[in-house]
Amino acid sequence: MAGGFGIESSKKGVEYPGKVTSYVLVTCIVAAMGGLIFGYDIGISGGVTSMAPFLIKFFPSVYHKEALDKSTNQYCKFDNFYLTMFTSSLYLAALVASFFASWVTRKLGTKGIHDAWWVDLFCRSSHQCLCSSHLDAHCGSHFVRYWRWFLHPEMAPYKHRGSLNIVFQLSITIGIFVANLVNYFTQNIKGGEGWRYSLGGAMVPAAFIFFSALCLPNTPNSMLERGDKEKARAMLRRIRGVSDKEIEAEFNDLLAASEASKLVKHPWRNLRKRHYRPHLVMAVLIPFFQQLTGINVVMFYAPVLFKTIGFGDNASLGSAVITGIVNMMSTFVSIYGTDKWGRRFLFLEGGIQMFIFQGLVAGFIGWKFGLTGQVTDLPKWYAIILVVFICVYVSAFAWSWGPLGWLVPSEIFPLEIRSAGQSIVASVNMFMTFLVAQLFLSMLCHLKFGLFIFFAFFVGIMTVYIHLFLPETKNIPIEEMSRVWREHWFWKHYVPEVTTDV
Numbered sequence: 264m265a266g267g268f269g270i271e272s273s274k275k276g277v278e279y280p281g282k283v284t285s286y287v288l289v290t291c292i293v294a295a296m297g298g299l300i301f302g303y304d305i306g307i308s309g310g311v312t313s314m315a316p317f318l319i320k321f322f323p324s325v326y327h328k329e330a331l332d333k334s335t336n337q338y339c340k341f342d343n344f345y346l347t348m349f350t351s352s353l354y355l356a357a358l359v360a361s362f363f364a365s366w367v368t369r370k371l372g373t374k375g376i377h378d379a380w381w382v383d384l385f386c387r388s389s390h391q392c393l394c395s396s397h398l399d400a401h402c403g404s405h406f407v408r409y410w411r412w413f414l415h416p417e418m419a420p421y422k423h424r425g426s427l428n429i430v431f432q433l434s435i436t437i438g439i440f441v442a443n444l445v446n447y448f449t450q451n452i453k454g455g456e457g458w459r460y461s462l463g464g465a466m467v468p469a470a471f472i473f474f475s476a477l478c479l480p481n482t483p484n485s486m487l488e489r490g491d492k493e494k495a496r497a498m499l500r501r502i503r504g505v506s507d508k509e510i511e512a513e514f515n516d517l518l519a520a521s522e523a524s525k526l527v528k529h530p531w532r533n534l535r536k537r538h539y540r541p542h543l544v545m546a547v548l549i550p551f552f553q554q555l556t557g558i559n560v561v562m563f564y565a566p567v568l569f570k571t572i573g574f575g576d577n578a579s580l581g582s583a584v585i586t587g588i589v590n591m592m593s594t595f596v597s598i599y600g601t602d603k604w605g606r607r608f609l610f611l612e613g614g615i616q617m618f619i620f621q622g623l624v625a626g627f628i629g630w631k632f633g634l635t636g637q638v639t640d641l642p643k644w645y646a647i648i649l650v651v652f653i654c655v656y657v658s659a660f661a662w663s664w665g666p667l668g669w670l671v672p673s674e675i676f677p678l679e680i681r682s683a684g685q686s687i688v689a690s691v692n693m694f695m696t697f698l699v700a701q702l703f704l705s706m707l708c709h710l711k712f713g714l715f716i717f718f719a720f721f722v723g724i725m726t727v728y729i730h731l732f733l734p735e736t737k738n739i740p741i742e743e744m745s746r747v748w749r750e751h752w753f754w755k756h757y758v759p760e761v762t763t764d765v
């Protein structure tokens with residue numbers, strides 16, 4: 264039964280039969296393609312903004328400061344409000360969209376939201392054309408992108424839920440890597456128009472998603488929410504790949520949860536109730552902290568960052584490809600380990616590793632660039648070590664906060680507050696992503712190498728926070744999740760044994 268709700272399941276540790284059917288796999292893969300396009304957008308803009316022809320065309324003042332004025336303090340050479348708006352505006356659009364996603368999901372079901380991808384395709388086609396104006400609006404089509412994956416945790420058998428869910432993050436990292444690679448090659452296109460291909464390339468995954476979205480099914484939960492009982496049963500059977508009889512227990516639990524959730528008239532108000540305090544706190548703090556790892560400094564601005572520390576054009580974009588590969592490959596560690604070692608272990612290990620290597624990056628940059636940001640010669644070994652440090656930091660994020668920052672929130676909400684809770688997660692994530700994207704270059708200019716100490720400080724805090732407040736959620740069916748709070752040393756004061764008010 265949905266955790267923290269009146270009709271709590273008494274079957275502690277209940278096991279529902281189910282296989283990883285091809286249906287589950289295909290559904291997860293197709294849905295995860297949403298991540299691909301998200302990742303592409305993350306990876307593409309930083310590379311483009313480091314390309315001279317792009318800067319000359321749209322940001323000539325930045326170009327002059329960066330390329331021509333050799334006396335410039337290195338920390339500040341890219342600091343420009345409009346340049347960061349070019350990247351951050353995407354996440355502002357996504358923020359607005361994530362508010363509507365909850366409503367659309369309830370009205371149209373999960374499939375309705377997938378089908379809204381045509382909006383995306385349309386916007387992407389216009390994207391490249393619009394690029395000839397000063398600040399490309401970037402299109403508000405991020406509408407549903409961040410939302411959709413959350414709707415699927417119940418489709419995976421709970422013992423594999425972690426690994427399957429992380430396919431979404433994996434696809435984000437693939438998207439980022441592809442974008443890095445595209446930038447690396449387009450920068451050399453003759454005539455200086457390479458950036459057009461980079462930005463226009465986003466249409467490819469958009470088209471893929473449009474066509475594949477047509478085959479995505481609704482989840483059983485979503486069908487139940489809209490009253491299609493028999494269809495929901497058939498879908499659950501298909502997804503689990505077992506007989507009618509074997510899904511009976513799970514179906515009845517889903518049904519009861521769904522009926523209970525229909526009684527809920529005010530999910531937003533409910534979320535503020537005391538026994539949902541742990542959920543609310545996690546919904547805000549997990550995405551908040553995920554972005555305060557500073558990961559998007561590397562993901563968005565790696566080429567700009569590498570140029571800042573003295574790399575040439577090719578080396579900057581090449582190094583971004585390397586961080587992209589590391590990010591992608593390390594996500595497999597999480598896919599392998601999350602259901603084996605648990606969420607807490609990965610969070611804690613990843614946090615400690617990020618803390619150490621962010622400190623090293625800060626120390627290393629500070630050592631050569633000091634407070635003035637003036638530097639004359641940078642030996643090759645220095646550059647290599649710095650890239651290695653950044654890669655070790657990225658790998659830690661990629662097997663911890665990256666995937667788990669989505670996975671854990673997707674599995675802790677009981678059905679009756681799920682859409683409201685997940686709306687908060689997506690909104691906080693997008694808001695923080697926007698802030699980091701918008702403020703990074705200016706913070707680098709003012710805090711200098713201390714910026715990496717700033718992020719390391721938050722990584723320290725979030726690691727302690729996880730240690731103290733996040734219960735282990737591996738191998739717990741979503742319907743039984745409330746017990747992890749009831750058994751937690753702190754949250755048990757908020758989540759009583761039986762809760763009746765909805």
Ligand SMILES: OC[C@H]1O[C@](O)(CO)[C@@H](O)[C@@H]1O
Binds near residue numbers: 436590668
């Ligand atoms: O792989 C790195 C990417 O992962 C995310 O945290 C999303 O989970 C993005 O904000 C980041 O750019």
